[in-house]
Amino acid sequence: GESVGLHLPTLSVQEGDNSIINCAYSNSASDYFIWYKQESGKGPQFIIDIRSNMDKRQGQRVTVLLNKTVKHLSLQIAATQPGDSAVYFCAENRGGGSQGNLIFGKGTKLSVKP
Amino acid sequence: ETGVTQTPRHLVMGMTNKKSLKCEQHLGHNAMYWYKQSAKKPLELMFVYSLEERVENNSVPSRFSPECPNSSHLFLHLHTLQPEDSALYLCASSQDSFTPSGNTIYFGEGSWLTVV
Numbered sequence: 001g002e003s004v005g006l007h008l009p010t011l012s013v014q015e016g017d018n019s020i021i022n023c024a025y026s027n028s029a030s031d032y033f034i035w036y037k038q039e040s041g042k043g044p045q046f047i048i049d050i051r052s053n054m055d056k057r058q059g060q061r062v063t064v065l066l067n068k069t070v071k072h073l074s075l076q077i078a079a080t081q082p083g084d085s086a087v088y089f090c091a092e093n094r095g096g097g098s099q100g101n102l103i104f105g106k107g108t109k110l111s112v113k114p
Numbered sequence: 115e116t117g118v119t120q121t122p123r124h125l126v127m128g129m130t131n132k133k134s135l136k137c138e139q140h141l142g143h144n145a146m147y148w149y150k151q152s153a154k155k156p157l158e159l160m161f162v163y164s165l166e167e168r169v170e171n172n173s174v175p176s177r178f179s180p181e182c183p184n185s186s187h188l189f190l191h192l193h194t195l196q197p198e199d200s201a202l203y204l205c206a207s208s209q210d211s212f213t214p215s216g217n218t219i220y221f222g223e224g225s226w227l228t229v230v
Binding site: 034041042044045046049089091103106107 | 118154155156157159204206218220221222223224
């Protein structure tokens with residue numbers, strides 16, 4: 001069935017290195033994508049979003065890349081820091097504009113080694 | 115501090131109990147949501163309220179009953195729950211209930227529910 005998913009459930013990186021977290025989606029009608037960060041014991045926190053008419057968007061130390069051809073979304077974190085350790089979720093909006101169409105992936109746990 | 119406050123943070127209840135989860139948002143948003151987060155599943159949308167009216171109910175069992183008395187407050191009333199209902203229940207809000215770019219959903223810290 002159609003779903004949002006992640007290639008890797010866990011990712012371990014060295015402090016200072018760049019991190020890349022991947023997400024696959026299967027609905028070609030999805031028009032909006034969001035990355036969330038969830039630290040232990042906290043609710044998900046918005047990181048960055050991208051619309052389907054873009055293929056790249058940059059924020060502070062983060063970049064989201066969208067490849068609609070292969071239905072792939074990635075989050076790149078530059079110079080990863082210990083405070084980046086968390087679970088990262090991608091979410092896709094499957095059209096229609098309603099928040100009810102926002103589908104979340106299971107998440108990738110990022111661990112940063114000092 | 116996200117501007118969305120949930121109480122209680124932890125709740126243990128028996129299967130015959132009645133309890134309620136409370137959410138308050140201080141962001142002036144018009145839409146509020148309940149999500150369920152289980153250990154091995156993605157975030158699941160339960161209810162959507164827009165301007166205090168329920169606009170979405172994702173086939174949630176009737177033992178979960180939402181209430182939205184005004185645009186700043188949202189409750190989830192719990193009655194005769196099952197152990198499999200144990201999860202993190204997240205409240206969220208956004209400016210409105212549509213998702214154009216910039217209409218970010220802000221989550222609370224969640225209420226950890228254990229049903230025994």
